Amino acid sequence: MAMLVSSWSKDIKSLPENYVFPPDQRPKELVAPLYNPPIVDLTKSTDEARQQILEAGRDFGFFQVMNHGISQSLIDEAMDVLLKEFFDMPAEVKARAFTAADSSKRCRLYTSTFQDIVGKYSVEVRKLVLKILDLICEGLGLEQGYFGDELSRIHLLSVNHYPRCPDPSLALGMQRHCDPNVVTILFQGDTNGLHVFNDGKWIGVEPIPNAFIVIIGCQLQIISNNKLKSAEHRVVTNSEVDRTTIGYFIIPSYECFVEPAKNFG
Ligand SMILES: O=C(O)CCC(=O)C(=O)O
Numbered sequence: 539m540a541m542l543v544s545s546w547s548k549d550i551k552s553l554p555e556n557y558v559f560p561p562d563q564r565p566k567e568l569v570a571p572l573y574n575p576p577i578v579d580l581t582k583s584t585d586e587a588r589q590q591i592l593e594a595g596r597d598f599g600f601f602q603v604m605n606h607g608i609s610q611s612l613i614d615e616a617m618d619v620l621l622k623e624f625f626d627m628p629a630e631v632k633a634r635a636f637t638a639a640d641s642s643k644r645c646r647l648y649t650s651t652f653q654d655i656v657g658k659y660s661v662e663v664r665k666l667v668l669k670i671l672d673l674i675c676e677g678l679g680l681e682q683g684y685f686g687d688e689l690s691r692i693h694l695l696s697v698n699h700y701p702r703c704p705d706p707s708l709a710l711g712m713q714r715h716c717d718p719n720v721v722t723i724l725f726q727g728d729t730n731g732l733h734v735f736n737d738g739k740w741i742g743v744e745p746i747p748n749a750f751i752v753i754i755g756c757q758l759q760i761i762s763n764n765k766l767k768s769a770e771h772r773v774v775t776n777s778e779v780d781r782t783t784i785g786y787f788i789i790p791s792y793e794c795f796v797e798p799a800k801n802f803g
């Protein structure tokens with residue numbers, strides 16, 4: 539069996555034993571429908587958008603952003619190039635992008651289309667997430683630019699590929715966790731899979747066309763002194779289609795000391 543799941547998973551009829559989760563960690567709970575999903579519309583006035591962000595961050599730890607200004611064609615192109623240039627490549631080509639000696643298993647892909655499209659996507663998502671951090675900063679009453687330097691120094695793009703699973707009741711795509719960073723902005727396309735733990739139950743984050751999901755990370759919960767909470771989340775699989783998501787993580791510089799902000803308005 540080739541090393542990468544995306545290389546062999548399309549043809550399997552049953553879940554390999556080493557992918558079956560222990561019974562107590564399987565996604566057995568019913569997922570409650572969410573009648574009022576937290577949505578932030580960036581065409582609304584700044585006051586309204588800021589209010590929506592603060593309420594969603596306080597009550598849910600995440601929200602979906604609509605009308606964010608990033609074109610659907612750029613998002614589609616990024617998804618396409620990430621899929622085609624990596625996950626859909628022949629197994630032996632994929633394997634060559636990894637080096638056994640490199641324990642971090644960093645993937646080395648330097649095609650020009652990849653760089654061009656993913657570069658443009660990253661620039662746009664970076665602008666969007668910094669705009670959201672500015673709204674959070676104003677909403678919390680912090681000094682202007684509070685998140686603009688050390689606290690948002692590192693930007694990490696990470697692509698998650700969840701191949702269809704022969705029996706989704708036996709496994710999770712990603713175990714329950716809170717993102718350890720400041721904030722994550724995720725594009726989940728049009729396939730369900732993300733669940734957030736809220737009020738003692740799992741809720742499904744329904745895909746909204748062209749929307750990004752913003753997940754408050756543990757560090758932002760600390761900085762906001764619990765005014766915003768970090769959403770605990772997990773990913774379930776499905777047996778019909780593969781699911782690919784693009785995460786963009788904002789991380790402080792490694793020298794930065796993360797603590798509750800001193801001057802709340
Ligand atoms: O792919 C998803 O829906 C969520 C991914 C995630 O939670 C993560 O990368 O931290």
Ligand SMILES: [Fe+2]
Pocket residue numbers: 715716717771
């Ligand atoms: Fe996460």
